[in-house]
Amino acid sequence: MTVVNNGGTHLSGPVLVIGTGLLGTSIGLGLRRRGIDVVLSDISPSTQAVAQDIGAGRAIAEAGPDFAPELVVVAAPPDVTGTLVLDALATYPAAVVVDIASVKDAVLAEVRKQSDDAALSRYVGTHPMAGREKSGPVAARAELFTSMPWVICAAAESAPQSVRIAEALAIDLGAVVARMSPEEHDQSVAVISHLPQVLSSLLASRLQDTPAHALSLAGNGLRDVTRIAASDPRLWVQILSANAGRLVEILYGVREDLNRLIGTLENPLGEGARLDMAQLMSEGNIGQARIPGKHGTPPEAFAKLTVLVDDVPGQIARLLTEIGDTGINLEDLRLEHSPERQVGMAEVSVLPGKRHELTDFLTSRGWKVVQ
Amino acid sequence: MTVVNNGGTHLSGPVLVIGTGLLGTSIGLGLRRRGIDVVLSDISPSTQAVAQDIGAGRAIAEAGPDFAPELVVVAAPPDVTGTLVLDALATYPAAVVVDIASVKDAVLAEVRKQSDDAALSRYVGTHPMAGREKSGPVAARAELFTSMPWVICAAAESAPQSVRIAEALAIDLGAVVARMSPEEHDQSVAVISHLPQVLSSLLASRLQDTPAHALSLAGNGLRDVTRIAASDPRLWVQILSANAGRLVEILYGVREDLNRLIGTLENPLGEGARLDMAQLMSEGNIGQARIPGKHGTPPEAFAKLTVLVDDVPGQIARLLTEIGDTGINLEDLRLEHSPERQVGMAEVSVLPGKRHELTDFLTSRGWKVVQ
Numbered sequence: 169m170t171v172v173n174n175g176g177t178h179l180s181g182p183v184l185v186i187g188t189g190l191l192g193t194s195i196g197l198g199l200r201r202r203g204i205d206v207v208l209s210d211i212s213p214s215t216q217a218v219a220q221d222i223g224a225g226r227a228i229a230e231a232g233p234d235f236a237p238e239l240v241v242v243a244a245p246p247d248v249t250g251t252l253v254l255d256a257l258a259t260y261p262a263a264v265v266v267d268i269a270s271v272k273d274a275v276l277a278e279v280r281k282q283s284d285d286a287a288l289s290r291y292v293g294t295h296p297m298a299g300r301e302k303s304g305p306v307a308a309r310a311e312l313f314t315s316m317p318w319v320i321c322a323a324a325e326s327a328p329q330s331v332r333i334a335e336a337l338a339i340d341l342g343a344v345v346a347r348m349s350p351e352e353h354d355q356s357v358a359v360i361s362h363l364p365q366v367l368s369s370l371l372a373s374r375l376q377d378t379p380a381h382a383l384s385l386a387g388n389g390l391r392d393v394t395r396i397a398a399s400d401p402r403l404w405v406q407i408l409s410a411n412a413g414r415l416v417e418i419l420y421g422v423r424e425d426l427n428r429l430i431g432t433l434e435n436p437l438g439e440g441a442r443l444d445m446a447q448l449m450s451e452g453n454i455g456q457a458r459i460p461g462k463h464g465t466p467p468e469a470f471a472k473l474t475v476l477v478d479d480v481p482g483q484i485a486r487l488l489t490e491i492g493d494t495g496i497n498l499e500d501l502r503l504e505h506s507p508e509r510q511v512g513m514a515e516v517s518v519l520p521g522k523r524h525e526l527t528d529f530l531t532s533r534g535w536k537v538v539q
Numbered sequence: 540m541t542v543v544n545n546g547g548t549h550l551s552g553p554v555l556v557i558g559t560g561l562l563g564t565s566i567g568l569g570l571r572r573r574g575i576d577v578v579l580s581d582i583s584p585s586t587q588a589v590a591q592d593i594g595a596g597r598a599i600a601e602a603g604p605d606f607a608p609e610l611v612v613v614a615a616p617p618d619v620t621g622t623l624v625l626d627a628l629a630t631y632p633a634a635v636v637v638d639i640a641s642v643k644d645a646v647l648a649e650v651r652k653q654s655d656d657a658a659l660s661r662y663v664g665t666h667p668m669a670g671r672e673k674s675g676p677v678a679a680r681a682e683l684f685t686s687m688p689w690v691i692c693a694a695a696e697s698a699p700q701s702v703r704i705a706e707a708l709a710i711d712l713g714a715v716v717a718r719m720s721p722e723e724h725d726q727s728v729a730v731i732s733h734l735p736q737v738l739s740s741l742l743a744s745r746l747q748d749t750p751a752h753a754l755s756l757a758g759n760g761l762r763d764v765t766r767i768a769a770s771d772p773r774l775w776v777q778i779l780s781a782n783a784g785r786l787v788e789i790l791y792g793v794r795e796d797l798n799r800l801i802g803t804l805e806n807p808l809g810e811g812a813r814l815d816m817a818q819l820m821s822e823g824n825i826g827q828a829r830i831p832g833k834h835g836t837p838p839e840a841f842a843k844l845t846v847l848v849d850d851v852p853g854q855i856a857r858l859l860t861e862i863g864d865t866g867i868n869l870e871d872l873r874l875e876h877s878p879e880r881q882v883g884m885a886e887v888s889v890l891p892g893k894r895h896e897l898t899d900f901l902t903s904r905g906w907k908v909v910q
Contacts, residue, residue: 316758364760367764370800371738373822375730376825385731393767398824398827402817409812412804415804421745426741427794436779451743452742452743456743457769459762485863487856488855498856
């Protein structure tokens with residue numbers, strides 16, 4: 169276990185990845201791309217074989233009796249993470265052990281209960297804020313963590329060198345390190361991840377019996393709100409169970425607001441009903457406006473313009489080529505088009521100072537810029 | 540009032556638009572582009588002046604005492620729509636009168652109560668499924684309705700010719716006509732529009748006091764679920780009030796599911812708790828999968844591939860130019876990148892049969908296709 173580069177710690181390897189699902193395999197692929205020796209282990213031989221086949225690392229069986237990894241990454245479902253961390257601390261007494269489960273406090277408590285201080289000093293809980301709606305090693309990709317936040321939750325007992333190794337894992341995979349206590353982390357993801365998941369599922373659940381003619385009117389609003397309702401129930405049951413106490417406190421607040429809203433809708437002409445509804449919608453405005461933009465920019469930092477495009481091959485490309493010619497950077501792009509017709513709108517986001525220039529330019533090239 | 544074209548009714552004009560907000564002004568702009576004479580009226584002289592200035596039509600004051608519109612479009616907030624429809628039916632005894640409020644049953648009931656059969660035969664309720672998070676005439680655009688569904692809710696009393704004129708309005712503006720009864724419409728929008736709005740606002744409301752370090756971890760999940768929480772509270776209070784009875788019935792179901800979930804989270808180790816959670820998430824999966832794709836295609840009709848791009852001017856354009864060169868149509872595109880880093884992912888949707896071909900092609904051109 170050596171520290172490479174004075175400017176910052178990097179991994180030397182070997183790295184043992186336990187669990188070769190989407191995240192473990194992606195970690196293996198990313199580290200292999202940096203030339204680091206990766207050894208893979210999964211309870212399912214076929215899952216492990218797939219991860220090996222796509223180049224995420226070599227089999228644990230070939231590692232030999234003297235195998236001494238610099239770092240062990242436990243990339244297993246939350247339910248079994250604590251046990252696997254404890255096993256790894258015992259089996260590899262020189263290794264730093266990290267896990268990447270989406271909940272941190274419960275795992276730390278379990279590890280703490282059954283470890284001495286020496287073992288605990290080698291453990292660091294982490295959580296890469298990356299994922300996909302798909303799962304399994306086939307969905308893995310080396311760049312999964314590129315530019316995404318990776319939360320490092322050092323415990324009081326974690327040795328500074330262990331924390332540096334854990335952070336090196338994140339940095340070497342292109343992620344952005346965010347430091348938080350396990351409590352801060354779990355409280356944060358309860359709001360920004362677990363709550364949206366639950367409300368998206370509650371909404372999507374209502375669509376089970378919705379007539380097709382109603383669903384045919386669905387616009388981007390419904391699509392956006394329900395997109396994450398497609399996530400894997402088995403994984404989410406473990407996440408919700410492990411963070412149940414924090415999530416339920418937030419859901420009490422949601423229930424209170426929901427009851428308030430139901431009260432106004434049951435008697436919409438009643439005194440104060442409209443004021444209550446307006447209050448609730450305004451509170452939503454305020455909360456929504458607090459979400460930071462991409463690139464860590466302030467909310468609403470980008471100006472948007474909408475351009476009409478024919479939905480034929482090459483149209484969007486031609487538009488973006490011409491935008492590229494101006495040297496103005498495209499910050500975001502959304503396409504909008506709807507059933508049966510072949511004309512759509514491209515919503516282009518740029519820095520506010522560039523909006524006027526781009527509008528003039530595109531109009532001069534014959535594009536219809538419609539706000 | 541004449542029927543143009545044997546293949547289908549088109550508007551001849553003049554058309555009077557009452558209410559020159561986002562939708563009324565967009566209707567004016569779209570009809571003017573077809574060369575139809577449009578007359579504008581708004582309770583606010585300055586709002587009306589803006590609509591005139593951007594070319595949505597001429598002022599009602601100039602229309603003269605013999606002004607006899609073919610069609611009157613009431614494009615006012617839901618609260619005053621009924622009254623304005625009744626006024627228009629009385630003032631213009633030869634005109635068809637349509638409204639475009641987002642709720643239909645309440646407006647029809649109000650019109651019915653105060654009209655004779657002759658007047659009622661000239662009224663048709665409609666609802667264009669288009670809008671923006673912005674409001675006012677400045678946000679208007681002639682193409683707002685292009686390719687979007689426009690629901691036509693003929694009443695039993697509506698004359699067939701009145702319905703044809705109402706449908707001509709939608710068709711002439713490039714929309715896709717969907718026929719429903721007012722009850723079917725209100726039931727449909729309660730689920731696909733009002734319910735997502737309310738749940739998005741309830742969620743966003745919880746973010747009012749969320750610490751900044753938690754919000755900095757926000758990903759596309761949270762952004763997508765809360766996007767529509769930015770909508771105008773004044774308008775939504777009117778919409779929710781007018782469809783209160785239907786919406787509240789759906790919210791009873793949501794509350795039941797929420798209580799069930801809260802129960803499992805209060806006692807996550809209790810008997811059946813995990814099964815209940817899994818059930819709720821699975822129901823979300825089922826509902827989400829029923830939402831049709833864009834272009835009216837079946838859900839999940841498109842194959843997605845993710846391509847790594849540097850976030851510098853011209854990169855996305857170059858990618859899309861090369862996709863365009865293949866002749867493969869781009870069905871959707873989403874960009875993903877996150878705080879502090881300048882590398883992102885472009886998620887490209889194409890017809891499933893084209894996925895393999897496109898992946899091979901892009902790889903051969905040096906792009907990193909990462910699943």
